[in-house]
Amino acid sequence: MKFLYAIFLWSFIIGFNNCIVAQENVHPQSSKYEWPEEAAVRAKLEKWQDQKFGIIIHWGLYAVPGIMESWNLCSEEWIDRDSNVTYEDYKQWYWGQKDKFNPVNFNPDDWAKYAKEAGMRYLVFTTKHHDGFNMFDTKQTDFKISNGPFKNNAKADVAKYVFEAFRKKDFMIGAYFSKPDWHSEYYWWPKYATSDRNNNYDIRKFPWRWNKFKEFTYNQISELMHDYGSIDILWLDGGWVRPRETVNAEVLSWGARIPEWSQDIDMPKIASMARTAQPGLLMVDRTVHGPYENYQTPEQRIPEQQLDHPWESCMTLANNWGYVPNDRYKTSAKVIQVLIEVVAKGGSLLLGVGPKPDGTLPDEAVQRMKEIGQWMNKNGKAIYNTRTTKNFHEGNVWFTQNVKEGVRYALVCLPDQQQVAKEISWHNNLPKKGSKVKLLATGETVKWKAEESKVTVYLPSSIINSKETYPALAFSFTPAD
Template sequence: MKKAFFVLCIMVWAGSTRAQQHAEQDHSKYVPPTDEKVKAKLAQWQDVKFGLLMHWGTYSQWGIVESWSLCPEDEGWCERRGPHAHNWYEYKKAYEGLQSTFNPTRFNPEKWAQAAKGAGMKYVVFTTKHHDGFCMFDTQQTDYKITGAKSPFAANPRSNVTKEILAAFRQQDFMTGTYFSKPDWNVESYWWPYFPPKDRNSSYDPKKYPELWKKFQDFTYNQIQELMTGYGSVDILWLDGGWVRPYNTIDTTISWQKTIPYEQDIDMARIAKMARTHQPGLLVVDRTVTGEFENYVTPEQQIPDHYLPIPWESCMTMGSSWSYVPKENFKTSRQLVHTLVDIVAKGGNLLLNIAPGPDGEWHDEAYQRLQEIGTWMDLNGESIYETRPLAPYRQGKWAYTQKGPTRYATYLAEVGEALPARLQPEGLPLPANAKVKLLGHDKYLKVTKGIIEVPARTIQALDQRAAYVFRIEP
């Protein structure tokens, strides 16, 4: 299949619609963990603020959306292109044949870890398996894997890329997480060939065929057990595919959950118990399935418009796509810094996605963005890490955090905007004797009637910044 057919295909242009599936959720039903080790891990995670997500698989060779072109739904993000587009069976065969050509010889996780660390990131979540079922780890449950007999990269000594990635990031003191798709569109105990799949769900009713569903439950349990036992310490089990859930957890007021036709209970209690036996304190993130196995919530491709009093993380793309596309539309470093500041001010973490290409390398622009973010974080990171939100959180161009008695007021500058000489933090009164410094400068600034006055010589000496942070000392 010619690569030219796929350069512009299935570009996640409907991503905002997909994002709604992970935003329409009643967070008032959040269940705090009771396990002391989980609570400690959650507190640690809430302090690190900034993480890296990576979607990577055979689909990167075609430059298409991750997995979704296999899904027989009439949705924009499921669209198929290319010579086999009009025959789903032929398309699926060609897609799964990508295993035989996936050979990321430029794979260098240490380079990724160094770049992410330089940007100020402190945790990583890697896609060990997406919905298509292709495993980026050396599972013993299927041969549809990067270390399988059909995969040319299997001969590479670093072919077990999940193990290599987690080790490289752990070496840089990152918290580590494994993304794992609960649905699996390759295994016959989920998409049973007797019934052709109609949508993203199991192709059969698990209650009608309990033995087959039990086989799928065990398959899932065994794969997660492998990840929890053979890959060193793991801090986060990040589960995607929220339609695989107990029927009684479906919220019929949420549009996409109305389409779930039947019970698909994967037995999360059994999985979580096993996983935490091997990884004490493990954070389990069963996305959108509100309850004890969703230790934090994960709005996708968007930021809540207000402060949330529960643990949460916005997962967002650095470009426009979760998966690799040859010509990515990367956000500016200013946009990314503003996004991080906005999220942290509202009590969340930012999990920023970068997609490796088929050769195992990132776009050059991704490294450049991380370097630019890192420059800002080197100067202003104290207003991000280990902070807590400070009312009024976000107001106008201002964002607020605090660390103990110290408060931080961050001014989000527009493109080309110089720092004003007189600034009044919106909604945050400053006493006349307030001790205020601009991060990066030693001298205290004058405060008159709640207005911060910045000397002209200070403004002239400043480099252009995406955001300016004022430390307000007690």
């Protein structure tokens, strides 16, 4: 009977994979922003704003069966589990993947190499997602990668080696950490059912249990801040774990239940400890407005307008955050054009890639990253170290500028697989009279003219006659204004 049940459950998982269902309940963009007061934090924030392009790596138990990260453990209306599998059986099956997770081909140096070649400059690595499975050697629980089939591997403390590999490539280092922990008995108490993403008991009646969870959370973050080298960003997910007084219309719009009690984990205490260990640390307490959301993180979307404070769009390269077989990947041209729009609007792009259960990156992801890198290698000056311009967009042309160097950039997004036109024009953002306009892709100085507020740039024959397709062309010039 157990064998037949296993066959049935595996058939369900295969069917789920083929559907390639992505997580729909994403974090929206925050509506308020508060600039940090500490000089060290503001300096780190300025450095982070220069990087523009990062990678977020979701890797955990969900990679083993190749399903959506964590959320199938949650009983909310948008979750689609097989009705013939009991909830308790599903949870035990999911958490039981720890006995199969043995990424023998894990080589973080390869990850860092591919990310560097893609032109990425900062990392956010998932140390723990909502399911509570730890990708670092925490001493607070045995539910971790270093306490399973992989425990005798030299790189069993996965996060340590990921951070080290990316540091060697000069990346800024970010630790993703889920505030909710659905495996912890102090968050989901086994005494009660687990109906949704929230903790499942009344904190007002059982304050001692919530205090144990606060202690557990504090200790885990302390381990990351003290035992894993230099950390630049603490990227905190699970925005429903927050003081109840911060719940606003934006949070209500998520559609999730809001408990009558406060899921406050004492962020001031955590921040004080974390910044003592990591001076200038950027804290990203997602969607919780205030001093611990040092930059905003709209998910799977780009704000409609330019924003005058720090933010990043976190988006998946494929359809899912983690590894799912037969997933659909965005084209490199699409990612490049998204990056251009994000940067022109004042943000950064954090691109999600999910490693396979054996520890390697999917071939499709590696190929996309190489293609993106080929473009970034020639055109990166129009992306890195830039800030916004007043007239930042016209049609398929976006504008950025390097204020320190006094250079402005026009980035022209081109239709996929179409031949490049002989000339390109835009209004405003005029080059200074007598200055040169340079095509970054070839390094050539191109001819141009200005008539009133219109600029026309003439492309060289090396581009017009090329059989190569270009997702975008970038021009640099000294602005007239």
